[in-house]
Amino acid sequence: MELLSHLLLGLQTAATPINLFYCFIGVFLGTAIGVLPGLGPTATIAMLLPVTFVLPPVTALIMLAGIYYGSQYGGSTTSILVNLPGEAASVVTTLDGYQMAKQGRAGAALAASAIGSFFAGTVATFLIAGFGPPLAAVALKFGPAEFFSLMVLGLVASVVLAQGSLLHAIGMVILGLLLGLIGTDVNSGTQRFAFGIYELADGIGFVTVAMGMFGLGEIIRNLEDEEERAVMITKITGLWPTKEDWKRMIAPIIRGTIIGSALGILPGSGSILGSFAAYSIEKKVSKNRAQFGKGAIEGVAAPESANNAGAQTSFIPLLTLGIPSNPVSALMVGAMIIHGIQPGPSVINEQPALFWGMIVSMWIGNLFLVILNYPLIGMWVRMIMIPYQFLYPGILVFCAIGVFSLKNTEFDIYFMALFGVLGYLFSKLGCEPAPMLLAFILGPLMEEYLRRAMLLSRGNPWVFVQRPISATLLALAFLAMCSVLIPAFSKTREEAFVEGSG
Amino acid sequence: MTRSPKDFWTGLIYIFFGASAILIAREYGMGTAIKMGPAYFPTILGATLAGIGAISVIRSFIVPGPPIGAFAFKGLTLVTVSVLIFGYIVRGAGLAVALPVLVIVSALASSRFRWRPTLIMAAGLTIFCVLVFVKGLGIPLPIIGPWFGG
Numbered sequence: 075m076e077l078l079s080h081l082l083l084g085l086q087t088a089a090t091p092i093n094l095f096y097c098f099i100g101v102f103l104g105t106a107i108g109v110l111p112g113l114g115p116t117a118t119i120a121m122l123l124p125v126t127f128v129l130p131p132v133t134a135l136i137m138l139a140g141i142y143y144g145s146q147y148g149g150s151t152t153s154i155l156v157n158l159p160g161e162a163a164s165v166v167t168t169l170d171g172y173q174m175a176k177q178g179r180a181g182a183a184l185a186a187s188a189i190g191s192f193f194a195g196t197v198a199t200f201l202i203a204g205f206g207p208p209l210a211a212v213a214l215k216f217g218p219a220e221f222f223s224l225m226v227l228g229l230v231a232s233v234v235l236a237q238g239s240l241l242h243a244i245g246m247v248i249l250g251l252l253l254g255l256i257g258t259d260v261n262s263g264t265q266r267f268a269f270g271i272y273e274l275a276d277g278i279g280f281v282t283v284a285m286g287m288f289g290l291g292e293i294i295r296n297l298e299d300e301e302e303r304a305v306m307i308t309k310i311t312g313l314w315p316t317k318e319d320w321k322r323m324i325a326p327i328i329r330g331t332i333i334g335s336a337l338g339i340l341p342g343s344g345s346i347l348g349s350f351a352a353y354s355i356e357k358k359v360s361k362n363r364a365q366f367g368k369g370a371i372e373g374v375a376a377p378e379s380a381n382n383a384g385a386q387t388s389f390i391p392l393l394t395l396g397i398p399s400n401p402v403s404a405l406m407v408g409a410m411i412i413h414g415i416q417p418g419p420s421v422i423n424e425q426p427a428l429f430w431g432m433i434v435s436m437w438i439g440n441l442f443l444v445i446l447n448y449p450l451i452g453m454w455v456r457m458i459m460i461p462y463q464f465l466y467p468g469i470l471v472f473c474a475i476g477v478f479s480l481k482n483t484e485f486d487i488y489f490m491a492l493f494g495v496l497g498y499l500f501s502k503l504g505c506e507p508a509p510m511l512l513a514f515i516l517g518p519l520m521e522e523y524l525r526r527a528m529l530l531s532r533g534n535p536w537v538f539v540q541r542p543i544s545a546t547l548l549a550l551a552f553l554a555m556c557s558v559l560i561p562a563f564s565k566t567r568e569e570a571f572v573e574g575s576g
Numbered sequence: 577m578t579r580s581p582k583d584f585w586t587g588l589i590y591i592f593f594g595a596s597a598i599l600i601a602r603e604y605g606m607g608t609a610i611k612m613g614p615a616y617f618p619t620i621l622g623a624t625l626a627g628i629g630a631i632s633v634i635r636s637f638i639v640p641g642p643p644i645g646a647f648a649f650k651g652l653t654l655v656t657v658s659v660l661i662f663g664y665i666v667r668g669a670g671l672a673v674a675l676p677v678l679v680i681v682s683a684l685a686s687s688r689f690r691w692r693p694t695l696i697m698a699a700g701l702t703i704f705c706v707l708v709f710v711k712g713l714g715i716p717l718p719i720i721g722p723w724f725g726g
Contacts, residue, residue: 128713239583241632245590248625252597252618259614264604266614267597290655297651297685463686464697467679470655471701474662474678479715487663491656498652502644503586521617533610 077203080430084203087431088136088438096133097435100140101442102450108148109454110465114161116401116511117292118145120284121472123409124479131413132428136435138409142402143195143439146385147447150187150378151454155180163346163381166353170366170373181313181451183374186323188447189315190379194331195440198386201335202393202433206422210394213419218526219537221397223547225520228391228399230551232509234558235346242505250510253278254517261525273485280408280515282477284401286490287507289473291497293466313448319371326356326376334380338387340399352380386436393429394419397516401508404515580641587632594626654685670721671710675702 087093103125107118122141126134146164153164154171167187174183216224229247236243256267257277268274315323333355334348356376357366366373388399389406396418398404410417415425422429477486497507531537539545578584597618607613658681666674679698683689709715 125713241628241635242583242586245586245625245628245632248621248628249590249593252593252621252625255618255621259604261612262605262614264614266604266618267600290659294648294651294655297655298646298648461688463683463688464693466655466686467682467694467697468701470659470682471675471678471705474659475705475709475715475717478663478666478717479709479713482716484663484666487659487666491659491663494659495652495656498648499589500586502647503582503589505586521612524617525612528609528612533608535609 077200080207080426081199081203081434083426084430084432084434087132087427088435093133093136093431093435094438096129096137097140097438098442100137101144101439101446104141104144104146105148105151105443105446105450105454106144106457108145109151109457110148110460110469111152111156111158111296111458111462113145113292113469114149114288115142115145116161116284116405116508117288118148119402119405120281120288121469121476123281123405124476126409127412127479131410131415132431134413135406135410135428135432138406139432139436140439140442142385142406143191143382143436143443146382147188147191147443148454150191150381151184151451152458154183154187154374155455156458163349163384164378166349166377167374167381169353170368170370173367173369174371174374177369179369179371182315182319182371184447184451185313185315186319186371186375187378188444190323190327190330190375191382192440192444193327194334194379194381194383195386195437197331198335198338198383199433199437201387202390202436203430205339205390206394206429206433209390210419210422213395216395216419216543217541218523218530219541219544220547221395222520222523222527223538223544223551224395224397225516225523227547227551227554228397229509229513229516230554231340232400232512234554236506236509238504238506240558242503243509246500246505246507246510247513250513251517251520253283253510254514255521257518260518260522271485273481273483276481277518278489279477279480279486280404280511281480282486282489283493283514284405284511285473285477286493287497287500287511288401289469290490290494291501291507293469294494294498295501296462296466313451315371322362322371323375326352326360326372327379329356329359330376330379331383334383335387337380338384339390346384346400348380348384349377352376382440389433389436392417393421393432396421398512401511404512407515578636580636580639581644582641583632583636583639585644587629587634587636590629590632591626592629594622594624594629597622597625651685655682658682665723666717666721668721668723670718670724671706672702672719673721673724675705 103122104118107113119141126137149161149164150167153159153167154175157168157172159165159168171183233243233247256274258265258275265275330352333352337348337351353373353376356372357363360372362370362372388403391397391399392403392406398407407417474487477490478484480486500507527537538548601615601618604615605613606615658678662674662678676698679701680694683694706719710717710719
């Protein structure tokens with residue numbers, strides 16, 4: 075079995091004591107930072123990214139994957155315990171999770187989340203192992219036109235899934251593409267939009283932008299109203315679900331995994347779409363649908379499984395095509411580039427140990443999460459209860475030192491402050507920063523592929539619709555854009571976000 | 577008067593960035609569709625962004641929308657300024673000075689600010705960061721900078 079031999083290679087890479095250790099540290103730190111209110115996975119990864127720079131590439135990526143899953147789980151924990159989702163994907167978890175916590179069943183909700191995530195993670199690991207190589211083989215046939223259209227599809231999807239006005243989301247994407255072009259143009263060597271500033275010759279680092287917009291911007295926003303957070307629980311009991319809970323959990327976990335895995339592969343969606351879809355489907359098919367919104371364990375198990383499955387299968391386009399599909403995988407791309415790895419179809423063949431090691435480490439990371447959950451939940455609760463006025467100066471300290479350490483220049487600190495102001499401004503204006511960050515990463519790539527495609531076609535713009543794969547991708551993008559205009563869909567989109575805007 | 581301040585101001589920001597991109601890009605070579613110069617893509621993007629901004633501004637006079645809401649000026653100023661000061665003094669003064677300044681100035685933004693816990697926190701974070709980042713990860717920042725004879 076080729077699949078098994080691949081996974082075995084991955085296991086050999088990931089399961090060395092040193093890699094296991096850093097995977098564990100990643101999961102631990104990711105959860106610890108992720109449970110802090112107001113810090114979603116994007117900000118958490120951006121903050122912890124510099125820590126991994128001192129490690130060799132494989133170990134660093136394994137640790138990053140651990141940080142990612144840890145921060146996601148941390149986000150679920152805050153959703154359940156304090157009704158504060160760290161990111162859009164865990165919004166639905168608050169609906170039933172927080173209700174369960176209120177009824178004193180926080181332990182069962184946390185367990186449903188951890189077990190569901192673990193199951194989903196296991197299935198998704200096999201899916202990546204199975205679909206990765208054939209997809210990479212297809213991707214090797216991709217020309218510049220296909221890559222360009224694929225990025226268009228990814229950006230359109232991120233626009234469709236963004237909160238608030240569609241027009242503004244498109245604007246944010248264009249702005250992100252523009253900001254991404256700052257720096258030296260690879261073709262002509264011209265320094266664009268650099269204003270003669272030496273530090274801008276390489277462009278603005280994506281971590282700087284992410285920390286500014288997601289870290290600083292969020293802190294300023296939180297300072298608007300510093301109301302007391304109600305932590306329901308000081309002591310969590312009954313971490314192991316009852317027999318009844320198990321029976322009710324199994325089917326939703328399986329359904330959530332399937333939905334999440336399928337939707338996670340789509341570029342641009344990541345795990346958000348999956349968790350929303352899994353929750354609404356569960357609400358329709360469940361025998362206990364009357365309990366939904368009042369603390370149904372199905373309402374935690376299904377979206378949490380879907381969330382994790384999607385988070386993991388979103389690595390398929392990342393690892394095979396090199397195209398990030400959400401801010402988190404955009405950060406992973408950036409991290410890989412910093413470590414000298416250009417993500418794309420050739421990674422599987424050229425660096426099999428890295429590829430398979432990372433995939434297996436995802437599964438190991440999930441396993442650590444389940445194990446960590448039990449002894450450390452008390453500690454997470456205590457971390458959640460740290461009052462915000464003691465929390466945010468610390469976050470600022472880590473952001474400032476972290477962003478400095480990227481290139482050892484204080485200019486990045488200034489830019490981070492600038493993007494913090496910009497992030498706050500845009501959040502006041504109802505413009506979500508996620509599509510912008512994605513576009514920021516894709517900007518230079520998109521320009522490069524556009525140039526190559528136009529050069530090959532001798533300036534014929536129809537090349538994008540004449541090549542079948544490219545045309546299909548653009549058609550999908552067009553359909554996605556149209557779907558927003560269909561009243562029924564846009565109504566659901568609004569409702570989903572209204573529930574989530576808390 | 578505008579009926580949707582969010583649309584109006586977002587539109588203006590987009591127009592500003594879009595128009596700036598086009599104007600600045602005029603200095604670079606435009607090239608042709610076959611061989612695009614450094615100005616080609618930014619000009620297309622700038623024009624699109626300015627167009628979106630214009631639509632947004634026009635829409636703001638037609639379709640009513642929610643108000644923007646009060647700005648947290650105190651938080652905005654103190655958080656931004658604390659980070660800028662940190663960047664400005666960290667090399668000269670060193671972490672032992674720059675970190676407490678960052679912590680104290682930013683902590684002033686909270687309505688629950690009290691001196692005692694803030695000072696303890698500043699001291700704790702400084703010691704922690706010096707140990708982890710300078711001693712542990714080897715980030716080239718002085719603990720006591722040249723301004724203080726370090």
